[in-house]
Every structure is written in C-alpha cells, then in structure tokens.
Amino acid sequence: MVKKTILKATIFITLVGILTSSIVVSPDWGFYGHRKINRMAVFSLPPYLIGFFKSNIEYITEHSVDPDKRRYATKFEAVRHYIDIDHWDVYPFDKVPRDWPNAILQYADFVYVSSRGDTTIYKWPCNHADSLMQYKSLNISCEDASQFFRSFIDPIYYTDELMIDVTKVNAEFGEEEPVIDHRGQLMFVDHFSEYGVLPYHLLQYYNRLVKAYESQNSKTILRICAEIGHYIGDAHVPLHTTENYNGQMSNQLGIHAFWESRLPELFADDTYDFFVGKAEYIDDPADYFWEIVLKSHSYLPQVLDEEKELSILYPQDQQFCYEERLERPVRTQCEAYAGAYHKSLDGMVEERMQDAVHAISSVWYSAWIDAGSPNLGNLPATNIKELEQDSLELKFKRGRLFGREHSR
Numbered sequence: 001m002v003k004k005t006i007l008k009a010t011i012f013i014t015l016v017g018i019l020t021s022s023i024v025v026s027p028d029w030g031f032y033g034h035r036k037i038n039r040m041a042v043f044s045l046p047p048y049l050i051g052f053f054k055s056n057i058e059y060i061t062e063h064s065v066d067p068d069k070r071r072y073a074t075k076f077e078a079v080r081h082y083i084d085i086d087h088w089d090v091y092p093f094d095k096v097p098r099d100w101p102n103a104i105l106q107y108a109d110f111v112y113v114s115s116r117g118d119t120t121i122y123k124w125p126c127n128h129a130d131s132l133m134q135y136k137s138l139n140i141s142c143e144d145a146s147q148f149f150r151s152f153i154d155p156i157y158y159t160d161e162l163m164i165d166v167t168k169v170n171a172e173f174g175e176e177e178p179v180i181d182h183r184g185q186l187m188f189v190d191h192f193s194e195y196g197v198l199p200y201h202l203l204q205y206y207n208r209l210v211k212a213y214e215s216q217n218s219k220t221i222l223r224i225c226a227e228i229g230h231y232i233g234d235a236h237v238p239l240h241t242t243e244n245y246n247g248q249m250s251n252q253l254g255i256h257a258f259w260e261s262r263l264p265e266l267f268a269d270d271t272y273d274f275f276v277g278k279a280e281y282i283d284d285p286a287d288y289f290w291e292i293v294l295k296s297h298s299y300l301p302q303v304l305d306e307e308k309e310l311s312i313l314y315p316q317d318q319q320f321c322y323e324e325r326l327e328r329p330v331r332t333q334c335e336a337y338a339g340a341y342h343k344s345l346d347g348m349v350e351e352r353m354q355d356a357v358h359a360i361s362s363v364w365y366s367a368w369i370d371a372g373s374p375n376l377g378n379l380p381a382t383n384i385k386e387l388e389q390d391s392l393e394l395k396f397k398r399g400r401l402f403g404r405e406h407s408r
Helices: 002-020 030-044 047-055 057-070 100-106 142-156 166-173 198-215 218-235 255-271 285-298 300-313 335-344 348-370 389-398
Strands: 109-113 119-123 163-165 185-189 320-325 328-333
Touching: 030 047, 030 057, 030 218, 030 255, 030 348, 047 057, 047 348, 057 218, 100 142, 100 198, 142 163, 142 166, 142 185, 163 166, 166 185, 198 218, 198 285, 198 348, 218 285, 218 348, 255 300, 255 328, 255 335, 255 348, 285 300, 285 348, 300 335, 328 335
Parallel strands: none
Antiparallel strands: 109 119, 109 185, 163 185, 320 328
8 A cells, every 4th residue: 555655656746846846835734824724723712721722822833734744754644634535436425434444444455375376355245346246255244344454454554564364364253154264364455545544534533632631641632632633624625635636637737735835825814814713512523524525525626627717818927936935936826826816716715724723623622522521721831842843853854755745
C-alpha cells in the first residue's frame, strides 16, 4: 500500500514540479488557514470549557499544523488527510463501508504462497460479488469482520511485514471448518488505504480525545484537540474527497492550493465572519464525520467547473503574477484573477471554513461530554514548544515528504 502510494506520488510530484515549479505551495488550508480555523473554534466553546482553551489558545493555534509536518516524518501520515471516495463509487457512495474493518477487508487481497511457490488469492467473502467470481473467498462469516480485523490486521497495519499466520486464523475462526485449508502464512494486501482514510481516522482520533479528557492530562488533551482540528479542517475541503485532488485529471493542475490556500490568505481576514455560534453536542460522531465528507464532495463540481470556465474566459497574461515571499519572487494567481474565482464560488470557501470552525468546537465539546464532563479548570497551561516538537520540526524543515503532495 505505502510503496505504491510513494511511487505514484514521486511520479506525480516530478511532473508537477516541471509544470509549476515556481507556483507557491501551501499544505492543506495552508498553515494560515489551519491556524485561523483552530483559533476561532475556541470562541465557540461553552463557558465551562472556554477558560481552559483560551489559556492554551496559542498552543491550539500553533500546533494545528503538526499533522502536515508529520507528513515529513512518517510514511503513514499522508493518507489520513483525504479520502478519494469517488475512486470506489459514485455519490452517495453506498458501496463504501462506513466502518473501518469492513472498508479495509472488502478491498483487500489475502495472498497464499505454497511451499512450491504457487500463489492463491483469497478475498473477504462480503460485498465482493464481482471479484468472488474470479477468486476464492475466505471461509468466514461476514459478521466476524471486526474480530478478524482486531486479531490479525490491526496488529500488523503499521508494519512492513503484512503476514498472517493461517494456523492462528483457523484456531480462532475455524471450529467447524478451516477458514483456509492450508498451513503457512497469508500476505495481507491493502488496496483501500492508499486512496485515503480520513473519516475513519477522525473517528479513531475522536475516541482518543475522549480518553484524553478522562485522563485529565492537559498535554495530551491539547495535542489531540489541535490535531483533530487539522483533520476536521481537511474534511471540509472538497478537493480532499476526490481522486482528482489537484485537477490532474481535468487539466487544472494547481487548483488545490488555489482554492484552499490562496483564496483564504487573500480574503479571510478582511471579509470572513468566523463567529459561528455555540458548539453543539454530536450524537453520532461516525455519521457526523461522514456527513462532512459527503457535503464537501457535493461542492466539487462547482470548484472545478468555475475554475475551468474562468481560466478560458480570463486573459491568460492576467492569471498569474509574481509576488515576493521570503525574499524571493514566486509565481501565484494574480489578486484580480483570484478575486474573480472567489466571487464565482459565491461564498463557498467562507462557508466551508465557518463549518470547520463550528465542527471543531463541537467535536471538542462532545468528546468532553462523552468523557463525563471532567473539570478542566485546574489543569495547567501548556507551553507551545512542548510535546517533543523538536524532532518533528527538524524532519519538516529537511523537506522529505512521504506520500503525495496533495496540496499542489
């Protein structure tokens, strides 16, 4: 999974580098956008939470960008920022399981290699009618997906040796008949994760936040709050929900940073209203995260179509300009051209940022409620330089990115 993702990313980044080497690039909402969204989310919290968060607002703001920096530190990070959901199905994506074990298992291969070198590919038996006509299926009940995942996939998911002991599988699930009538090992081949895992990762992070509140460890609470804010922000970006994430399939290379970085940097401070009302309790976090993704994807046609039409009608020599950044000239969209695109979107970018602010505050609040509403009033403030950021910052500055540069 990871090797294929890195190879695809290397080819794509090389191509983009040739075509747009002088265009300024900012990750996700841009560091500006993520910091702004997290900071404003603090002011939507109820009185019994806002004191703790306001005293730590600089940490919440500054560390909102840590997940982007982590993409330079680990090969497993990039896929947590997006989901190319249209790779698997069409809206409303009913073929994509909403729970993590079934999503992973449905699209996986289980490859058995015999002592003679013969290869047999097995599939998960559920929701795979087309592939099961060509391959064998594991002799296991669909209802055992969660248990099977916990026992055999979760422990190896972040390793390079994705091997499953067949004897152990049969011992746990093959009381009446073997799950697979072989001895030896199965290689687990994950085809799903390389296209993004954002809504699943959000739910996992939410559960970690509940536990952090329960522990009343201020450093852990703040770190997870800052980082889940980042992922929620990403989920509100239409281009984080599509395989055409940078317009590479529609001859619109560079639209990712144009929409989510250039436009907010030009217009958010002067024209956007970030006071979005009070945080609300979320009854079903899993469903809530999926609704965010589906709504973001619904904006995708407008994001692409308006830019495509504008690029045709607008004078070519007025679309890109040079601006000085960090004491060097960079090529980016001219303010007038960006303004025309911003106007054609009819408030979309502001709305998605507003929705992100409200969603983040609601998630912080809901996790606190689910943790039993612990008293945070006596917890200490946290210095923004804490929590082992030196190593992360060093890897970020070295600039070796794992995974695709999905913001170009």
